[in-house]
Amino acid sequence: MTQPLTDIIWLHDDLRVADNLLLHFASPPEAMLVVYVLDERKLAPWHPDDEGMRLGPARIRFLWQSVMELRGQLLRLGSDLLVKIGSPADEMAALCQALRPRRVRVSHSPCADEAADIDALRAQLSAGTELDVIDNNTLIDAGSLPFAWQEWPGSFSAFRRRVEKDNEIPAPLAAPVTLPPWPDDASRGFPPLQHLCRESANWQADPRGEFDYGGGEAAGHARLQDYLWAHEAIGEQAGPAYYKQTRNGLAGADFSTRFSAWLSRGCLSPRQVHQAVKDWEASHGQCESSYWITFELLWRDYFHHAAELDGAGLFGRRALPPLNDAFNAWRAGRTGIPFIDAAMIELSSTGFLSNRARQNVASYLVKDLKVDWRLGAAWFEHCLIDFDAPSNWGNWRYVGGTGRDPRRNRYFNVLGQADRYDPAGHYVARWLPALVDLPADQRHRPWQKAPEHFARPLAEPYD
Missing domain, CATH: 1.25.40.80 (Serine Threonine Protein Phosphatase 5, Tetratricopeptide repeat)
Structure with missing residues (x-):
């Protein structure tokens, strides 16, 4: 019996059916396997001094919701989704060894690790298997x-x-009406979320965030x-x-x-x-x-x-520096600056932070607390549901003075920002209940009005 012409679709951050060039073919295969490999490196600690994974609980929950829903979409179109956990290049090479596909299709990635994985797979492919790398995102x-x-x-x-x-x-492409069938001898599988992290399976966003992301x-x-x-x-x-x-x-x-x-x-x-x-x-x-x-x-x-x-x-060319007290206070929302602390509590409680708050907490960490910008970028990577490596690390490079923008010395006066964007102190009181009973004009500088209850900030910005 002749082996069917099979394509393997290797997904990264392209978890959709519509406007996905990987699922559109000039010459459709006779069979198709769609696979997502969760990179085991993302399950390693985000920092050598901390046990939390690079993929924090909010991120894992959103990701798993996204892959589960994608599998349902693919099943409706006559296909399926195989989910693996491990080294992406090795897992893909093993699949190619077993299935001998005519080609592997994958979206181009600008990031170093993912690009290296694609190159590593290319080096392991047997003659007769093509690798198509497609701009898709x-x-x-x-x-x-x-x-x-x-x-x-x-x-x-x-x-x-x-x-x-x-x-x-270009205009986006419609979703395909149907897809090639799953290869007869190919495995199927979807590890449960609890297999990764029980904390992620049970994680819920704090309702004070007023928005619950569903993947x-x-x-x-x-x-x-x-x-x-x-x-x-x-x-x-x-x-x-x-x-x-x-x-x-x-x-x-x-x-x-x-x-x-x-x-x-x-x-x-x-x-x-x-x-x-x-x-x-x-x-x-x-x-x-x-x-x-x-x-x-x-x-x-x-x-x-x-x-x-x-x-x-x-990502910076050196290993991350050790964690220190200033960084730990910043990420826990204990700097003494309500505008910063409220934002950091929101980040860890919801997996989200407004653009205005992101700029302020980043500036305060780097410019006022004098902490290496890469620690802030790595913590955002752990926390943010919307983490996007080029945007996150690119923006943090700006704050650290190493970005491409010629304006390298931008500083946010966080007290001035607080007065402008949260004039009545509603935002800080939402996340810091101890401020609720203070008058609006005291909520951003509580150490000045009630020093017996509120400690002075770790670093006082210019007021």
Whole structure:
């Protein structure tokens, strides 16, 4: 009996069926195996001095919801999903050895570890098996950028001007109607979440965060539709018509799009978000706020393409330094600055933090507490549901003064920021109940008004 022509689809952060180029074929295979390998390196401690895994409980829960939902989608289309835990290159090589596929299809990754895994698999493939590496997770493919790598723009603004002038964003692809069947002799399997971490299986977001992320393609599209279209019908000043005015908010479900979690795992593609915003603009007209959503997607593209140039340098070129008391106080929300402490408690309790809060806690850690920026980046990697390696580490490099942006000395006066963005102290009192009974004008500087109850901060920013 003739061996069927089989393709293996190797998933990373592309956990969707619609607008997934890996699932579209010029010449469809006779059989297809779809596999996701959870990298065992992500289950190692995030720091040598700490037992917590690189994948914190909020991240694992969202990831597992996403793979479970994807498996259901694939089953409905006549396929399935195999989930493995281990070394991605070794697990894929073993599958290729067993199945002898005609090709392996995988999305291009800009990050050093994932790129090295792809190269390692390529070196182990037998003759007759092709490896197709496909641009699948950015607005603009690397090959379509209007400049060569050696002519990389010196700043995001220069990058944005060039790509907005010279590039059309392709429309997203519809989901396939059906998929090739599962190979007859191929294994199937889906390890339970408890196998990874019981803490993750039981993790729930603190309701004070006012938004509970559910992983998966369907949840991502539901959020996309809700944010773009639901608010106008009930007269709320939220959504794409108000995004630029609300994006610096701190609390609530809709001050931000919150698309980033689904983008980070590829449950939504950036082209799907871009097209959805353009559909909204076709009905309502383009405005500065709706443009700003696509502007943020370009920031994401910038970080993803820049990460390829940076290689391992994106993560710093030395081992992480030891943990110290200042860092431990910062991550536990015990610095004495309510605006910082509230944000860090929200981060660990919900897996999310607003952009405004992220900038402030990062600046305070690096500029005021004088802690190595890489510890902050690694802690965010552990905590954030929407962790995206190029964006997270790229932004932290800016804070640490090693990024590509020429403005290397940006400092956030966190008390001034607190007064501006949380003038009544509602945000800090939400996460720090001890502040509830203080007047609004005392909540950001409680050590000044009630020194018998509130310790002075570890490092007092300029006030």
